Amino acid sequence: MSDTTHHVVPVRVYLLVFASLLVLTYLTVAISYVDLGVFNALVAMAIAVTKAMAVILWFMHVKYSTRLTKLCVGGGFLWLMFLFALTMMDYISRNWKF
Amino acid sequence: MSTAIESKETRNYLNAGYDLKSWLLTLDHKRIGLLYLFSISFFFLLGGLFAVGIRLELLTPPGDLFQSETYNKLFTMHGIIMVFFFLIPSIPAVIGNFLIPIMIGARDLAFPRLNLLSWYVFMVGGTLAISAALMGGIDTGWTFYTPYSSTYSNSNVMVTAVGVFITGFSSILTGLNFLVSIHRMRAPGMTWFRLPLFIWAHYATSLIMVLGTPVVAVTILLVGVERMFRIGIFDPALGGDPVLFQHLFWFYSHPAVYIMILPALGVMSEIISTFTRREVFGYKFVAFSSVAIAVLGFLVWGHHMFVSSQSVYASLVFSIITYLVGVPSAIKVFNWLATIYKGSVSFGTPMIYAFGFIGLFTVGGLTGLFLAAMGLDVHVHDTYFVVAHFHYIMVGGAIMGYLGAIHFWWPKMFGRMYPEVPAKTAAWLVFVGFNFTFFPQFLLGYLGMPRRYHQYPEEFQIFNVMSSIGASVLALGYALPVFYLVWSLKKGEIAGANPWGGTGLEWKTPSPPPTENFEETPVVTEPAYSYHKEEFELVKS
């Protein structure tokens, strides 16, 4: 039950994550100038989720953390999805300005 | 044996310091628990006074005692004070604070400073709520429904909202502290499945506090912002959707019901096993049912919105999942009954509360299933049927559990026994008074009396009079313990470390416990509730 096996992430990995975050940022900006219809939102969100995952796994060390920490992160986002999914379940099945 | 305990009493958490500073700056979870005890008792009294106003007005059909605006404020402040400032902190912040570290064999919670901070945060929120009441009150109902709360109400919405917002953080900090402590502070040998069920219940409760409270906090924040700057997040006149407010509000406020009831369910497992001298039947089922209730509780909030223009398809899903919550709740009740069956039952005061709890919680739960039925809900929505249902859970369940817990652990907290005869009298008064107060409200609701009105047709008077008389009996039942418990502090019999013959770690340390809880860190070698056969035979004979 220890987070304390201090895993020292090599600087090279940080720089790699940093570079990919920047590339993905400019990619998402570039794509937003092209009209893809509904896919604009999907692509933007896919890129944002990828970026968030990179930050969580490497910058926040979750990749090297205990199962409990991983469970915490997963649980947090799962609950957020409960909120989103069940609320949207109402909005997409009711005739409210859609 | 009792002399040995008495000599140890020379050093405990109560006599560790007498000046005000030693209380107001204490980091001891037991003292913080007592700080909460005093504060929430005050809020309970305050919320009760508002209820007195309500019951007096409803004695007669015309609205003759209060104007309708005043009446609106009475039931609103009754609800807000009772829910946010009494029920939600009640068992966790008082009993949980006091017992969780002791039960898991720790010296304190993981973050003692945070624990003290959460009490101060609670007091700041509470002070704001009280000042709102003094400034003339608030009339939105405890649910703050928009756009009335955000646009039209002329009462003190802002001050109250800020108070509730701030208090929410106290609840978050408490839950966070409990979760970390249960994960990281357990004594050697205290594995997950050796934990008392009280701990499992508080673990589940803390999950709800941590995951749900932030959502209601941001919702109230939005209401406040909307009110201040006249923007239209929830105001249909400005393009907003008031139903979105209800989604966000109930995302927390349905699970909040489980913040109130889950700790009481945990208390019941402790009392019942101790007073039947048996291991709780189906330990793992009872443990996991707490977690199941906490998780499922987040998926059912839409059952409050069947008549709020929520889509029928969404309502259908919410309705079905609501029925599912009945399963873990029933598992608990059946397992307690199986524990009592063929147990060596003794009828101490806590056990009377436990029996009362089982009956009232079952009625409250079953009528909840009525309300989860989409068709029937249209008939009884916003009637006294709903009022009766949630009072069976919150008063019949949570407060019975709280009182049971106070009596059960009183000897541990203060080292003295309460007097049995007045205690039993009070327990019976509470049970009888409660049923007289709230059972007639089921009938009233089914007959069609809506909630939140200060006048009603004459044919409803008989039930309302019954209800008001019952409320007086209930009030007597609540007042009595104040006197005999205070009396027992000085005059009660010396309790000794383990007056009930319980098996939990809290009974293995002196009463009252020393500041560090244990003379030396305990090592756990047995599952919870290991009542041995020999002892069982001994007690029986």
Place this chain on the structure above:
Amino acid sequence: MSSHSAHATAGHPAALLHQFDTADQQKDASTLGMWLFLITEIMFFGGLFIAYIVYRNAYFDSFVAASHTLNIPLGTFNTTVLICSSLTMAMAVHSAQVGNRSRIVLFLVLTLILGAAFLGVKVIEYADKFEHHHVPGPSFQFTEGGNPKNAELFFSLYFGMTGLHALHMIIGAGILLVLIFNASKGWYTPEYYTPVEMFGLYWHFVDIVWIFLFPLLYLLGGHLPPGSGGH
């Protein structure tokens, strides 16, 4: 045991607090506590995100028109700044792990400077909104397309979400000042750097919030012809 009651909190901050048995236990507790706190933050922002999702779907055209008035180059610049600050923060934790004390201070200062730069750009953007009467309230005007009422809702959410995000940055900057002060006194060592590490988690979380806010708020109307919304 009685020696415990005399609090061990005095002296060096790395000292073991009395309720813990080992330094590992103390650190594990802090880590779990921090993650649970971040979960509450996720849910707190979650309430705003769901409001955004609902109204974006309901008033898509107005939201696109309103989003089109935001300054994408400035937003992109700020995203870059924030990602840089996440890197410097990660490097500060790294320096603590390997025991390079002067570099802890250096990277924390860089993080603070980048955070301040982000907030500075935000001030420029907000000022621009005030100038164009795009701030929700009585003086709100919107003539760039869509329904002004619904565009106002977009700006309410824009100010709510970016404002709350900025508030988190400001609080973060305050904590950074304390950390820099302590780090300059050489408090943080490879054996004890929990505050730096915990603050790192917080700072990265704030970065993640922006990673979602940026496409949701700024990039809705990128594909519209440049002239169709007035800057």
